[in-house]
Amino acid sequence: LPDEVLFYSNEQFYNFIEQCLGHDEMELIKLQSIKNIRTLINVPDVLGVLNIKCKELVELKNRICFTNEDSHQFIVKPGIKAGIDDMVEVLKDKNHRYIKRTKGSKSSSLSTKTSYSQLNASVSNTPSLNSTGSTSTATLSITTSPNVMSIKDYVNVIYDSIEKFCANTFKNVILKNDIDYFIQLTPSHTYVDGYIKCSCNSRIKMIFRTNTNSYRLASYFKHIKRSRCRMMKKKQEQSNKLPKKNDDVPDNVAQNNDCHNIDNCSASDQEILNDKNDSFDIINNNYATNKSYFPPRKRLSSFSSTSDIFFHYVIPMATLEEELLPILDNVSSYSGDAFYKLVKDYVGIVVGEILEIQCIKNIRILLRIPDVFSFFQMNSKDIISLKQRACIIDDDMSYVIRAGIRSNIEQFIELLKQFHESKSNNSNFPSQTTTSTAIKQSGQCICHKLNMNQENEGFQSKSFINIFIRNILNNMERPSNNYHFDPMVSKFASALSILSGHNAYEFIRLNLPGALPSVTILRNYNQTISLPLHECECRFDSLKSYLDSIDSNYVFVSEDCTSVISSISYDSVNDCFIGFSSRLSNGLRSINQFRTNSYSELEQWFEDFDKSKLINAHLVEPLLTKTSSLVHSRPYIVSAYGTNNKVNSIEIFRKWIHMYNACKSKKINVVGFSSDCDPRYLKAMRLALGFFARVPNIELLAGDANLFNINIPRTWSFFL
Numbered sequence: 046l047p048d049e050v051l052f053y054s055n056e057q058f059y060n061f062i063e064q065c066l067g068h069d070e071m072e073l074i075k076l077q078s079i080k081n082i083r084t085l086i087n088v089p090d091v092l093g094v095l096n097i098k099c100k101e102l103v104e105l106k107n108r109i110c111f112t113n114e115d116s117h118q119f120i121v122k123p124g125i126k127a128g129i130d131d132m133v134e135v136l137k138d139k140n141h142r143y144i145k146r147t148k149g150s151k152s153s154s155l156s157t158k159t160s161y162s163q164l165n166a167s168v169s170n171t172p173s174l175n176s177t178g179s180t181s182t183a184t185l186s187i188t189t190s191p192n193v194m195s196i197k198d199y200v201n202v203i204y205d206s207i208e209k210f211c212a213n214t215f216k217n218v219i220l221k222n223d224i225d226y227f228i229q230l231t232p233s234h235t236y237v238d239g240y241i242k243c244s245c246n247s248r249i250k251m252i253f254r255t256n257t258n259s260y261r262l263a264s265y266f267k268h269i270k271r272s273r274c275r276m277m278k279k280k281q282e283q284s285n286k287l288p289k290k291n292d293d294v295p296d297n298v299a300q301n302n303d304c305h306n307i308d309n310c311s312a313s314d315q316e317i318l319n320d321k322n323d324s325f326d327i328i329n330n331n332y333a334t335n336k337s338y339f340p341p342r343k344r345l346s347s348f349s350s351t352s353d354i355f356f357h358y359v360i361p362m363a364t365l366e367e368e369l370l371p372i373l374d375n376v377s378s379y380s381g382d383a384f385y386k387l388v389k390d391y392v393g394i395v396v397g398e399i400l401e402i403q404c405i406k407n408i409r410i411l412l413r414i415p416d417v418f419s420f421f422q423m424n425s426k427d428i429i430s431l432k433q434r435a436c437i438i439d440d441d442m443s444y445v446i447r448a449g450i451r452s453n454i455e456q457f458i459e460l461l462k463q464f465h466e467s468k469s470n471n472s473n474f475p476s477q478t479t480t481s482t483a484i485k486q487s488g489q490c491i492c493h494k495l496n497m498n499q500e501n502e503g504f505q506s507k508s509f510i511n512i513f514i515r516n517i518l519n520n521m522e523r524p525s526n527n528y529h530f531d532p533m534v535s536k537f538a539s540a541l542s543i544l545s546g547h548n549a550y551e552f553i554r555l556n557l558p559g560a561l562p563s564v565t566i567l568r569n570y571n572q573t574i575s576l577p578l579h580e581c582e583c584r585f586d587s588l589k590s591y592l593d594s595i596d597s598n599y600v601f602v603s604e605d606c607t608s609v610i611s612s613i614s615y616d617s618v619n620d621c622f623i624g625f626s627s628r629l630s631n632g633l634r635s636i637n638q639f640r641t642n643s644y645s646e647l648e649q650w651f652e653d654f655d656k657s658k659l660i661n662a663h664l665v666e667p668l669l670t671k672t673s674s675l676v677h678s679r680p681y682i683v684s685a686y687g688t689n690n691k692v693n694s695i696e697i698f699r700k701w702i703h704m705y706n707a708c709k710s711k712k713i714n715v716v717g718f719s720s721d722c723d724p725r726y727l728k729a730m731r732l733a734l735g736f737f738a739r740v741p742n743i744e745l746l747a748g749d750a751n752l753f754n755i756n757i758p759r760t761w762s763f764f765l
Contacts, residue, residue, distance in 0.1 A: 046139055054081040066128050069109045073129075076105070076437070078395065079449035086137045087456060088448045091129055092121055098439050203228060210266055217284035218277070220269070225276060241265045245275040376461070380407040392457045395435050395450055402431060408461055417454060418446050509533060513560070520559030530562050535570050538562055580616075580623055581634040581686040583704070588665060589711045591681050597667040598712060602704060603680075603719045604663050604697075604726065606690065611656035622647070625654040626689040632699030634686050657687025663704070668716065694728040701733050 053061050058081050063071040077094055079085050095106060110119040204222050211220055220226060229240040239251035241262075249268055252261040269277050379387055384407050389397030403420055405411050421432050421444055436444035512533045520528045530538075538561045542550040547564070554561040562570070578584070592598060613624035622639040639654075641647055664680040683704070701718055708715050718733045720726035 046135070048143055050136075051082050051140055051143055058082065062132075066132060069105065070125065070129060072105055073109065074449075076101070076447075077449045078393070078435075078447040079452075080393070082136055082140065083456075084449045084452050086133055086140060087452045091133070091448065092126060094437060094445070094448060095119060095121060097437055097445050099437050101437065206262070207265075210262075211269075214270060215281070215284070218280045220280075225280075226265075243268065243274060243276060245277075247274065376408055376464075384408070388457070392453050393450065395431070396454050396457070398431055399435060399450075399454070402428065408465075411458065412461060412465070417458075418451070421446075509537065513537070517557070517560050523559075525558070528559055528562070530566075534560075535562060535567070536574075538567055539571055539574070542567055577618070578682065578685060579619060579636070581627060581636045581638075581684065583663075583684045583707065585683070585707050585711055585713075588681055588683055588708075589713065592667055592713060595667060595669070597669055599668040599714045599716055600708070601666045601668060601717050601719065602663065602683075602701070602715055603666065604661065604701075605721055606659040606661045606688065608658060609660050609687070611658055613651075613656065622650070624657055624687060625650060626657050626687060626691075627654075629692065629696055631703070632696040632701075633703060634688075655689040655691075657689060659688050659690050661686055661688045692725065694725040694732070697725060697729040698732050701729060705733075 050061060059071050059075055062074055073094070074085065074091065077088070077091070079088060079091075085091070095102065095110065106119050109125045110121050112119060207220055207222075207226075211218055222228065225244050227242040227244075229242060241249045241251060243249065243265075247268060249265045251265070268274060376387070385397050385401045388400055399417060400411065403414075403417065405414060405417070411417070418435075421428065421436060432438070432444060435450050436446055438444050512531050516529075516531050516534050523529070538550075541553070541561070542564075545553075550561070551564070554563070561567075592600070611624065613622055615621075616623050619637055620640055621637045622641075625639050627635045627638045639650060641650075662685045663683045665683050666680050705715050718730050720730055
């Protein structure tokens with residue numbers, strides 16, 4: 046396969062696949078938005094899309110798969126699978142060898158001249174170029190010559206030559222391609238017209254020498270050195286503000302010059318570095334006149350002649366990293382429409398629209414998004430059209446991201462992450478290094494000022510402060526997605542969230558990074574430390590476990606209500622509806638009464654049952670027998686439920702009798718009941734405690750010495 050295959054895209058890529066494999070294989074790849082070789086060799090499984098049940102894939106499956114009549118499964122035909130696997134392996138090997146060859150070989154001027162002498166010979170042996178047919182013949186001989194190298198090497202020579210000239214002429218000034226100047230080439234018969242467009246909007250012609258196959262750059266070098274170029278003035282003003290170095294050559298220039306062997310430098314290279322000599326030449330390594338092989342990304346300027354073929358500097362490499370390499374330094378500054386256009390040009394139009402519809406305006410926002418495809422889970426009219434282009438939709442309306450689109454954006458994000466990591470660790474960026482060092486030093490200063498490892502009795506006595514600050518300092522050394530929290534800090538965060546509310550907790554957490562866990566982590570923590578509380582259920586078993594943990598067998602039972610906003614909700618855990626006031630049975634509410642699979646029954650409940658207006662809670666207060674115990678007595682919620690407050694004192698009394706007997710069976714001694722001054726609860730409390738009231742045929746007080754006795758002083762003659 047020729048090297049040009051690695052740069053096929055869109056229709057040219059699909060035509061190549063169809064010629065090599067067939068129409069069905071091409072349709073399978075095209076269906077997944079795999080538009081070039083780079084994407085194809087990075088897709089984990091090209092045939093994986095056939096596992097999706099989708100109307101869009103039915104006809105294709107019938108052509109390239111066998112149908113198992115027993116299991117109704119599709120089995121890919123062996124020839125189809127072997128052909129695709131073989132093609133992917135060949136392209137991977139071709140891509141690997143191409144990258145190794147282009148990176149490992151920097152041609153010298155001698156080999157360059159030799160290749161171009163052969164190129165001239167091939168051109169000179171062609172017929173006259175006056176007719177259209179002869180022009181195509183010359184084009185074919187140039188393009189298919191085995192000695193012709195890629196445009197990448199040609200542009201690298203231009204870039205290196207300008208870089209060398211700047212290093213030997215200016216101090217701390219380096220010009221970068223596609224930023225400070227732009228290369229424009231126009232093939233014309235036997236030579237190539239070349240222009241350099243400066244960022245000051247000046248357009249300088251590079252004269253092509255047919256006898257030496259080289260360009261004269263004298264006009265451009267004179268422009269940046271002697272004329273009033275606004276770009277160079279700004280560069281020199283910035284360089285004057287930088288601190289002076291002992292070495293006149295910047296570090297990055299020295300590194301770039303290492304890639305060229307000094308012993309192999311040609312005479313033309315020496316001419317370029319000589320400012321006094323008027324012949325500024327560079328060797329013409331390669332140029333291509335077949336536009337389909339290297340299509341331009343952007344058109345920077347137009348030409349009057351419609352017959353001219355415009356070539357913009359595009360490095361024809363086999364990886365996305367190398368394709369984006371010239372502009373990676375400025376990617377961080379792109380935002381809004383400029384960023385979207387960059388993504389559409391280099392990654393794909395659909396990918397650009399995916400980022401644009403989510404308002405992901407720059408690289409910084411993109412790298413903070415955990416999943417750029419998660420918004421497809423929404424059922425919104427605004428994304429239907431984009432979803433159909435980016436996804437394969439099943440018959441059950443579930444979706445799968447097309448493999449080509451997912452591969453492209455994952456490569457793009459991974460490339461940006463690697464670039465930013467290497468940029469932050471590079472010594473050529475002192476501002477970032479200084480900033481990170483200052484942050485680390487400031488954190489160390491905080492640690493030294495705390496003196497946490499010294500014997501500070503006042504500080505050590507406040508154990509929570511010690512744990513809290515240590516937790517913050519430890520998290521400062523971890524990434525934000527790997528924070529760890531001490532159990533004491535998690536317990537404090539749970540209490541803070543309950544007492545302050547969600548908004549106040551989030552305000553504190555966001556202003557103290559690494560100090561408090563997120564709401565999701567806190568919710569999971571609360572679920573692990575407490576047993577679930579179901580409506581109308583009495584938790585006597587868990588009450589017994591709690592009392593054993595604090596070594597208490599005596600309790601006081603209390604009950605009260607508070608008003609709430611009436612609403613009906615569905616409890617997915619217990620498969621029942623919550624918010625109705627359930628029926629009473631001997632003073633007890635029915636558990637999970639409102640379960641149904643019938644919509645009509647649910648409608649009937651809204652008519653027959655009242656909505657709960659109050660929340661009724663039963664709390665148990667443990668009584669500690671050891672006064673010296675360090676365990677604090679905390680109330681325990683035994684039961685809670687909604688009620689319409691339609692209850693009398695006898696029903697309340699029956700409920701308390703049930704609780705008393707249930708606790709007694711668990712060897713829990715109830716010594717009393719309490720409530721507020723509601724007449725119904727007050728009467729039930731008097732009956733339960735024998736407070737100047739008795740109920741016939743109820744032996745709650747008989748033979749129980751644990752209950753309170755009401756002894757009236759003798760001086761209270763008005764009670765006698």
